[in-house]
Amino acid sequence: MxxxxxxxxxxxxxxxxxxxxxxxxxxxxxxxxxxxxxxxxxxxxxxxxxxxxxxxxxxxxxxxxxxxxxxxxxxxxxxxxxxxxxxxxxxxxxxxxxxxxxxxxxxxxxxxxxxxxxxxxxxxxxxxxxxxxxxxxxxxxxxxxxxxxxxxxxxxxxxxxxxxxxxxxxxxxxxxxxxxxxxxxxxxxxxxxxxxxxxxxxxxxxxxxxxQFTGELKHAPKLYTETCTINWNKTCDEVYNLVRGLSPYPGALTHLNGKILKIYQSGKEKVNTNMTAGQYETDGKTFLKFACVDGYIHALDVQLEGKKRIGIAEFLRGYRFEK
Known part of the structure; x- marks a missing residue:
């Protein structure tokens, strides 16, 4: 007291x-x-x-x-x-x-x-x-x-x-x-x-x-699954903001080989890429990144459906990607 x-x-x-x-x-x-x-x-x-x-x-x-x-x-x-x-x-x-x-x-x-x-x-x-x-x-x-x-x-x-x-x-x-x-x-x-x-x-x-208000009047409706689902056809900045705006709850979500993957922390890599939006690239050890329209979003802190939330290095040590 x-x-x-x-x-x-x-x-x-x-x-x-x-x-x-x-x-x-x-x-x-x-x-x-x-x-x-x-x-x-x-x-x-x-x-x-x-x-x-x-x-x-x-x-x-x-x-x-x-x-x-x-x-x-x-x-x-x-x-x-x-x-x-x-x-x-x-x-x-x-x-x-x-x-x-x-x-x-x-x-x-x-x-x-x-x-x-x-x-x-x-x-x-x-x-x-x-x-x-x-x-x-x-x-x-x-x-x-x-x-x-x-x-x-x-x-x-x-x-x-x-x-x-x-x-x-x-x-x-x-x-x-x-x-x-x-x-x-x-x-x-x-x-x-x-x-x-x-x-x-x-x-x-x-x-x-x-x-006296100038600018766009914005609203803050309740969050639904559609709101939390990442649209990879957006820019790195937009996806990055979605991830941090939904962390620590309810989490931004995408799919990885048919299972829901929530991303709680991410990083931006703005580069030219020929990959289709939403496709991922990984070395299986240190990084997992998804293509956006102007680069990649690196998943840094994740939770796979039915599993606990962990850092990306620990996640990759235990995950087996489909060939």
């Missing part, structure tokens, strides 16, 4: 907060609010579910943290369940904070007098949707950011509160950017709640932000 930790029940007065989130990304935000001394009267997270080979019941990352801090936890199966709505209302929250949670029905996000705010991993209105970190890297962006905003009915369209820009490195993966963003986002969220608490925060309608 931090030396600066103060009880959320004693340091601040009045503002009561319900926090909603599930994965590790949300834990950083919940922890930041707790460390800042806010009164978290309830934590809403996903129900426990079976996971792993033994299908053991597993708690969400947010629940594990909330249990450790002794916070009140609710895990509804359905957000419109009358019993859950009654329990939520009984918490008498002034504000609800949502980070990486499911879509809320109107009856939930409209419940507290100060409304419900959300932390989104992009500079809204750019990259609205479920996978903003992935798509920013897939599209080769050099900059992204985090945004806090007020929830409305249409997803990711509410009034903007605060934003902070974040640079994307040329070789950054989604996993690396995720870890940077969760910390920056957590600090921005604390700043946002403080602004709401003292009345100093000004809201900006996204419609107004769109009027």
């Amino acid at each position: 931090s030396e600066n930790y103060t009880s959320p029940l004693t340091e601040r007065n009045g503002l009561k907060i319900v926090f909603m989130g599930t994965p590790e990304f949300a834990v950083a935000s919940l922890n930041a609010l707790v460390e800042a001394g806010f009164n978290i009267v309830g934590v809403i997270t996903a129900p426990d579910k079976p996971a792993g080979r033994g299908m053991k019941m597993t708690e969400s990352a947010v629940k594990k943290y909330a249990v450790e801090k002794g916070l009140h936890i609710l895990q509804p199966l359905k957000l419109k369940n009358p019993e859950f709505l009654a329990e939520l209302k009984a918490l008498n929250a002034d504000l609800q904070v949502v980070v990486a949670f499911r879509m809320l029905p109107e009856v939930v996000w409209k419940m507290p007098p100060l409304g419900t705010i959300n932390l989104h991993a992009s500079l809204l209105p750019q990259y609205r949707g479920a996978a903003p970190i992935n798509w920013a890297i897939i599209n080769g962006e050099k900059q992204t950011g985090v945004t806090t905003f007020k929830l409305q009915q249409e997803i990711d369209t509410g009034d903007l509160l605060l934003q902070e820009k974040i640079l994307i490195g040329e070789n950054d993966t989604t996993g690396q950017l995720h870890d940077i963003m969760k910390e920056i986002g957590a600090n921005l969220l604390v700043e946002t709640v403080k602004g709401i608490e003292d009345g100093s925060l000004q809201e900006t309608a996204q419609s107004k932000a769109l009027e």
Whole structure:
């Protein structure tokens, strides 16, 4: 526990907060609010579910943290369940904070007098949707950011509160950017709640932000198998960005002799090649590379269907190519 930790029940007065989130990304935000001394009267997270080979019941990352801090936890199966709505209302929250949670029905996000705010991993209105970190890297962006905003009915369209820009490195993966963003986002969220608490925060309608927006407006839809499948008829840069944009999850995929091969790390070799896009070349020991329209993509960290994720040298030592 931090030396600066103060009880959320004693340091601040009045503002009561319900926090909603599930994965590790949300834990950083919940922890930041707790460390800042806010009164978290309830934590809403996903129900426990079976996971792993033994299908053991597993708690969400947010629940594990909330249990450790002794916070009140609710895990509804359905957000419109009358019993859950009654329990939520009984918490008498002034504000609800949502980070990486499911879509809320109107009856939930409209419940507290100060409304419900959300932390989104992009500079809204750019990259609205479920996978903003992935798509920013897939599209080769050099900059992204985090945004806090007020929830409305249409997803990711509410009034903007605060934003902070974040640079994307040329070789950054989604996993690396995720870890940077969760910390920056957590600090921005604390700043946002403080602004709401003292009345100093000004809201900006996204419609107004769109009027000032220049460039192409891009979206961040959910990732599907088609999204993750490598199109070798693209450039090295495009395939390279796809690989890092899908690493460490769910992984960019192709096929190797009839089996799915996921590539988590790759390298670029821009050269003229007479090979058909998607054909591979290997020495069977140190490299495996696939032809693109302007060169090769070297597979450096891979996982063959049914096998574990390993480096390419180890993979080649155990793989027998068809003659």
